[in-house]
Structures are given as C-alpha cells and as structure tokens.
Amino acid sequence: MTNLLEVNNLNICFRNGKSITQPIRNVNFTVRSGEILGIVGESGCGKSVTSLAVMGLLPPKSSEITKGEIIFNEQHIEKMSEKQLQNIRGNEVSMIFQEPMTSLNPVFTIGQQLMEPLKQHKSLTKVQRKERIIEVLKQVGIPRAEQIIDEYPHQLSGGMRQRVMISLALLCEPKLLIADEPTTALDVTIQAQILELLKRIIAETNMSMMLITHDLGVIAEMCHRVVVMYAGSVVEEASVEELFDNPLHPYTKGLLKSLPSQNERKSALYSIAGQVPRPNELGQGCAFANRCEFATERCLTAAPPVFSVAQHKAKCWLLDETVGGVFSE
Amino acid sequence: MSKERLLSVSGLKKYFEISQGMFKPKIVVKAVDDVSFDIYKGETFALVGESGCGKSTTGRTILKLTEPTAGEVLFKEQNIAKLSYETMRKLRSQMQMVFQDPYASLNPKKTIQQILMEPLNVHKKFEPHERLNKIIDILKVVGLSEAHLHRYPHEFSGGQRQRIGIARAVILNPDFIVADEPVSALDVSVQSQVINLMLEIQKKLQLTYLFISHDLSVIQHMTDRVAVMYLGRIVEIANTEELFASPKHPYTQALLSAVPISHPKEKRERIVLEGDVPSPANPPSGCTFHPRCRFASDICKQIAPSAVAFSDTHMATCHLYNLEGEKK
Incomplete structure (x- = not known):
C-alpha cells in the first residue's frame, strides 16, 4: 500500500498577543490509500488542529507551521498558496465536521x-x-x-x-476524507446508521479516511490503524487489534481501563489521576509524566523518543527495558 | 435493598404549547406523556433515551422547575405538584440537581465560596460562623481543597467544575439528587473520576439518584434500575442487569445493539433502526415506535399498547407480548 498522506515532524505554534503556545509538537503519521486511520485523544490534545493543518485551514494570522511537512499525494501542502489549496480542498481532500447543525x-x-x-x-x-x-x-x-x-x-x-x-x-470523489468527530453530536441509534454508511462508502470507493474521535468504541468499530494523541504529540501508533489487545503506552492503557465496560459493575472505575497539562505547562520531560503511575526520574527530565515493537510504536521510556523495544525514527 | 419508597411519579404529563398565531390552533408538544415510576431509598434510578425523548423534562418536572400539566409526584408521600412556591422552596433542600453542562451552570462572576455559600444562606442551614467550615469540608469530600475557595469558575477544568456542581448539590445534605447527564460533557479519563465520586458520596451520604443519561455503558455501570423512554413515554422498566441481559421492547433491543463495540474483535448483531425519531408535536398513532419497529403489525398502528409485566421488576409496553399471551 502506498502512502496517500504523510505528516512528518509537524510543529504548530499559535500566537496570542505576545504569548506563543505550541499545541502540536513533532507529530508523525501516515495514511495509506484505502485505509481508515483513527486519531483518538481527549479534548485539547490537538487532534482537530492537526486535521485543520492537513486541510490548510489554520488561521494564517495567529498560527504558523514552524517545522515539519505535510505531504499529500506527493505535494507539499504546507508550502501551497491559497489558490493551490482551493484546488485540493473539497476536491481531493474533503472534510466532515462535528456539528451538522452549524x-x-x-x-x-x-x-x-x-x-x-x-x-x-x-x-x-x-x-x-x-x-x-x-x-x-x-x-x-x-x-x-x-x-x-x-x-x-x-x-x-x-x-x-x-x-x-x-x-x-x-x-467530487475525494481521495482522502477527514471526519472530525462525525457522530459526536448524534444519538446512538443515528450514530450506528452513520457509521454503517461511512464504512460502506469507504469499501465501495477505495477512499482513505482519517477519523478523528474521542470515542474508543467508534475506533474499535471503524478503523484499521490508530494513532493516540496526548497533549499535542502522538504517543502511540498501532493496528486496531494490537492497540486494544496490547496497549504499550501507560496513557492508552489507562484510557482503555477506564471505560465503564471494562470494569465490574458498581465498583470504582479505574481512573487516570490529574488532568491534561496545558500547552504552556509542559516541561522538558514526557508530557504524561505527572499523571503516570510508572513515571521515573528520567521521564521528568527527558522526553522519550519513539520505540517500536514490530509494527507497534509508542513514545515511552518504559519500552526500552521491559519490552525490548527498538529505538526508531 | 430496603424497599422504602422515596419518590413516586404517577401519570406525569408535561405538555408545551406552541402558539401559531391568533386564529390558528396551538400545537401541543407532548414532551412527557403519562409517565409513572417509583424510586426507592438508596437506589440509583436511570432514565435513558435519545435526545428529545423527554428524559430531562421529566427530571425537571419532578423538582418542579417546570409545572407539570397533570399527574402526581409524591416525595416522601407528599404531593409536590400541589405545593406552593414557598413550601416547595423549603423542600428543595432535600432534593437537588446536578446539571449537564459544567461550563454553563456555575455563575462566572462568583467565587467558589460564594457559589457554595448561596444554598446555605437561602436555606439558613448551620450557624453563620460554621458555614465556611462546612464548605471546606464538602470541598474535601469532592476532591478539591481550601485553596480553591477564592477562585472563579473559569480557573477550573471541566471535571473540577462538575465536582463543584456536585458539591453545591450535596452541601445541603439532601436525600435525593437529580443528575441530568452529569458526565456526558467530560472526557473519558475525567468521566471515570466523576463517576467514582458520585458512587463514593452516594455511599457516604446515603443518597438516592435519578440519573439521566444517554450513555448506556455508564448506566450499566452505576445504576440499579433503568427506565427506557421513547417520545415522552416509558417503554420499558427493569433492573439494570435484567435489562441488559434480556431487553424485551424492540426499541430497547435496538438501542442496546447500537452501542459501539468495546473491542475490535467483538462481533455484534446490530439492529439498525431506519429513519429518525418522529416529532413529539405530531407523534405517530398507536404505538409511537411503530414506524421504525421491525415487528410492527396492524394493531401497533391503531392502539397504544399497555404495559406487560415479565416479572415483579420488569415491564415493557409492546403489543408483541400481548399477542403472544393471547396465543398461549
């Protein structure tokens, strides 16, 4: 399978007066042709900003791609002029937004x-x-x-x-469809209808889809591969079965364990303590370190690189010793 | 469970009228249409349904935040529907509400201390000099601290705000809390924290919850009994475990099967409902579910079904079972 979309080492900054925040840091992922890639994360983790960047829809005055590249179909999206973008938007890449009402x-x-x-x-x-x-x-x-x-x-x-x-x-029969929380505003029975529909269309047309959601159930239902985002960076990437069977990053493990369906009825649910740090609160180390139960000295001082175990990638220091992960780019 | 009845709702109706102009007849929206159920002391009773089915209106009508059109609400054997504004206001110290949107339900101009002091002042609970200590105590119960007293709502995250909303509801030491979608605006990892908090204070303060939600996995986790609503009516009531194990009403079956799977290898036979929920201003004749029902027959289009009991605790309103009963 060829890569339809490649996002390499993407960094995005937002300016607000004099202060600069960096909601997206070093994001890497690829969408292959004909596959459904899920991007999952909590609100504020940067999943929507990433999708806007792919569409070239970031507000030009207050935001900037400081580093990295977005390659769609061998064209550099981040270097395109507004006119070139208009030829692609709605034509080769199109997007479904969260709120059908607005x-x-x-x-x-x-x-x-x-x-x-x-x-x-x-x-x-x-x-x-x-x-x-x-x-x-x-x-x-x-x-x-x-x-x-x-x-x-x-x-x-x-x-x-x-x-x-x-x-x-x-x-216009696009090659890539970006769906940003397509079913969040809908009821469960309607959600089931829409997911069925999207699945059928993808199978019929050989389109690729980037499905952005916070709902792990929707991910399990729809996707081939999953990217987990936390506080503006990708923490884990794997095929959907692999991710649910054998999550590597403590954040993903926590997310899966905190689903009510994974806990005994009426018992206290497993929960990740604390909250997502704001982009300006991030320090040198791993962004998840302050909530992680396995955090060590090293996690607080140095950001972990990507380790891969077979096709499964995760950004966590735990992987180099315990699972025998391989340091990869 | 001790079967002491705390709240009893019978034949509750709430109709909204929409004026169409001077000489045209008014449109009547039957938001809640003949709803009856009992809630026992110490239990968590859930109302579940899709948007527009009347579950929130039911919750608000029980607290008399909107006047019921007809029907009775007995709280501790006292009919709330007939109470005057003043007596009702006093009674509200025993019945409180937690709202859905933690961003909109706290006054942005007041500090947390002021927000939590308000109910104590209104209901003249505790001696004035004790009140501050009481507030600090309750903040600790919900997992915040004294340091948060002088902050404003915008300084808190969604989960923390919902904790403040819960603190405001429990500070009067009520018996009964209506929780209207308390966790649906929150992220998964924060959602589990708030659910844990609600379970914990229920044990500690012996609370009874009316838990309104559309999220079936949360309902399965934390409630004792469930009522499924569709277009202003209750279509099925059962113990939570019983309902999830053997749903009887075709709508409940479809609703349960529509929940996304929890693991990609899980295979589920899905009943996908056709079409949308009809408008409550113009509901279908007979059983209101018949246009979307797989099993609909002629009788469903004409006559509204009555309740069929499967056990002491399990009831559904569907012709399917009436017919079977006749055959037997």
Whole structure:
C-alpha cells in the first residue's frame, strides 16, 4: 500500500498577543490509500488542529507551521498558496465536521450548497450537476432526494443533516476524507446508521479516511490503524487489534481501563489521576509524566523518543527495558 | 435493598404549547406523556433515551422547575405538584440537581465560596460562623481543597467544575439528587473520576439518584434500575442487569445493539433502526415506535399498547407480548 498522506515532524505554534503556545509538537503519521486511520485523544490534545493543518485551514494570522511537512499525494501542502489549496480542498481532500447543525448555511437550500463544490472543481452542465447531486444524496441514503434539494437545513433532522454533510464531502470523489468527530453530536441509534454508511462508502470507493474521535468504541468499530494523541504529540501508533489487545503506552492503557465496560459493575472505575497539562505547562520531560503511575526520574527530565515493537510504536521510556523495544525514527 | 419508597411519579404529563398565531390552533408538544415510576431509598434510578425523548423534562418536572400539566409526584408521600412556591422552596433542600453542562451552570462572576455559600444562606442551614467550615469540608469530600475557595469558575477544568456542581448539590445534605447527564460533557479519563465520586458520596451520604443519561455503558455501570423512554413515554422498566441481559421492547433491543463495540474483535448483531425519531408535536398513532419497529403489525398502528409485566421488576409496553399471551 502506498502512502496517500504523510505528516512528518509537524510543529504548530499559535500566537496570542505576545504569548506563543505550541499545541502540536513533532507529530508523525501516515495514511495509506484505502485505509481508515483513527486519531483518538481527549479534548485539547490537538487532534482537530492537526486535521485543520492537513486541510490548510489554520488561521494564517495567529498560527504558523514552524517545522515539519505535510505531504499529500506527493505535494507539499504546507508550502501551497491559497489558490493551490482551493484546488485540493473539497476536491481531493474533503472534510466532515462535528456539528451538522452549524456547518450548513441556513439561508441556502441543500441543492444550492451542494452545487458549490461541483461549480468550483468540475466542468459540468447545470443538468449534469443536478443529476450528480441526486445520485450522491441517494448514495448516502436520503429518501426523497429530488425534493430535499429544494429544502433548507432547518427542515432536516440531525442525522439527515450529517448525511447531507457527507454527501457534500463525497461529491467530487475525494481521495482522502477527514471526519472530525462525525457522530459526536448524534444519538446512538443515528450514530450506528452513520457509521454503517461511512464504512460502506469507504469499501465501495477505495477512499482513505482519517477519523478523528474521542470515542474508543467508534475506533474499535471503524478503523484499521490508530494513532493516540496526548497533549499535542502522538504517543502511540498501532493496528486496531494490537492497540486494544496490547496497549504499550501507560496513557492508552489507562484510557482503555477506564471505560465503564471494562470494569465490574458498581465498583470504582479505574481512573487516570490529574488532568491534561496545558500547552504552556509542559516541561522538558514526557508530557504524561505527572499523571503516570510508572513515571521515573528520567521521564521528568527527558522526553522519550519513539520505540517500536514490530509494527507497534509508542513514545515511552518504559519500552526500552521491559519490552525490548527498538529505538526508531 | 430496603424497599422504602422515596419518590413516586404517577401519570406525569408535561405538555408545551406552541402558539401559531391568533386564529390558528396551538400545537401541543407532548414532551412527557403519562409517565409513572417509583424510586426507592438508596437506589440509583436511570432514565435513558435519545435526545428529545423527554428524559430531562421529566427530571425537571419532578423538582418542579417546570409545572407539570397533570399527574402526581409524591416525595416522601407528599404531593409536590400541589405545593406552593414557598413550601416547595423549603423542600428543595432535600432534593437537588446536578446539571449537564459544567461550563454553563456555575455563575462566572462568583467565587467558589460564594457559589457554595448561596444554598446555605437561602436555606439558613448551620450557624453563620460554621458555614465556611462546612464548605471546606464538602470541598474535601469532592476532591478539591481550601485553596480553591477564592477562585472563579473559569480557573477550573471541566471535571473540577462538575465536582463543584456536585458539591453545591450535596452541601445541603439532601436525600435525593437529580443528575441530568452529569458526565456526558467530560472526557473519558475525567468521566471515570466523576463517576467514582458520585458512587463514593452516594455511599457516604446515603443518597438516592435519578440519573439521566444517554450513555448506556455508564448506566450499566452505576445504576440499579433503568427506565427506557421513547417520545415522552416509558417503554420499558427493569433492573439494570435484567435489562441488559434480556431487553424485551424492540426499541430497547435496538438501542442496546447500537452501542459501539468495546473491542475490535467483538462481533455484534446490530439492529439498525431506519429513519429518525418522529416529532413529539405530531407523534405517530398507536404505538409511537411503530414506524421504525421491525415487528410492527396492524394493531401497533391503531392502539397504544399497555404495559406487560415479565416479572415483579420488569415491564415493557409492546403489543408483541400481548399477542403472544393471547396465543398461549
């Protein structure tokens, strides 16, 4: 499998007046063609900022990619001009946002909004555009597609709006779909429908997907490989079975153990003490050291490099002795 | 468990009217429609359902934060629905609420000391000079400390704010707490801390919870009995273990099967429901679930089913079992 997207050593800084924070430090991962890569982490760990960087959507005035590269389909996204980015966005890479309620424009009909990417990227006649829109709406399971295109977003339910968002992302048949918490705002029964749908579309079209979520259940359900993020860096990367069977990083272990379904009923749940440090509180050592039950002197003074055990990578000092991990780049 | 009844809800209804203009008839939204259940002392009773099913409205109506349209709420055998504003206000020292959004439910202009002092002042609990000590005690119970007294809500993280919300609810030493989605705005690692805290203070202070949530794994973990709501009605009530082991109502079955798996190798037979929850302003005839139900027959479209008891503790409202009963 070839790599569709490579993120190498990415660092992002935000400026706020005179203060500078660095929410993303040394992030590395790849998305291969045809796979679903999950990115999991708690709020504020930088998963959404990373996805915005891949789309070239970071606010230009207050943020900056200070180091690293984002290579999509052998093109450097971080070096592109706004014009070049516009050719890619919605065309080769497209994105589904978390809030289906706010990401559609309330004053345009569904049809008008779906027309936009086709006008921008494809040379089709008006009739062809309409045909294509109806075809895609049917593909995502919207009944009465012919009528829906003349309706406004407020006339649709949350699940339907999310389907419209998905069809908007699919219109130009992108190579990479970024889904940022696509089901977080939805109820469980609707979530099950949408996940089924996304799985079916990925299988049918050989698209790649980057699925960003905080829900380990969604990860277990959907992904082939998983990247775990904590406080702005990647702490672990593995295939989904490997991650659930044999998590290496103490943070991942803690996350999995703290799920209610992993604990005996009514007993005290396992929990990770403390809170995620803010980006300006991070010191020299491992970002997780202050909450880690295995932390040693070394964890507080030096940030751990990536160790790999077979295909499984994790950033933790514990791995060099206990599991026989190999120091890798 | 001792079966002393603390709260009894019977035939509770809450309708909201939407005015359509002067000469048009009003639309009536039946947010809660004929809900009945009992809560016993010391237990955790859960209300579960999707958004818009009326679970939060039920919780708020029980505390009389909104007036019920009809029905009775007996708290310690006293009908709350008929109480005057003043008596109800006094009674609220025994019934408290923890809200969903820890960011919106604390006054940003008040320090933690002021926030926690408020209920004590209102209900004139303890001698004024004792109150501060009491606040410090309760902060320790919820895992904060004296050092936090003079800080403002924005200085705390989501989990800490929810701890303050819980401290504010338990400082009056209530018997009954309505917890409306207390952990759903929190991250997994913080969520488990707050669940532990709630279980711990329940033991310590002998609290009874009405726990409102849409997260089935949390409900399975910490509650004793569950009521499943759909479109303003309770479709199934059972002991938690019983409900998760053998759900009877087709909606409960679909809801349980829709929960994401906990391990990638786990295989689950999934019942994917078609369509969306209908609008409560215009609910379907008969059984309100029939347009999405796999087993719907003609009778479901016409007549609303009545409750069928499977055991003393397990009840569902579905025609499926009435019919089977007749066949037997």
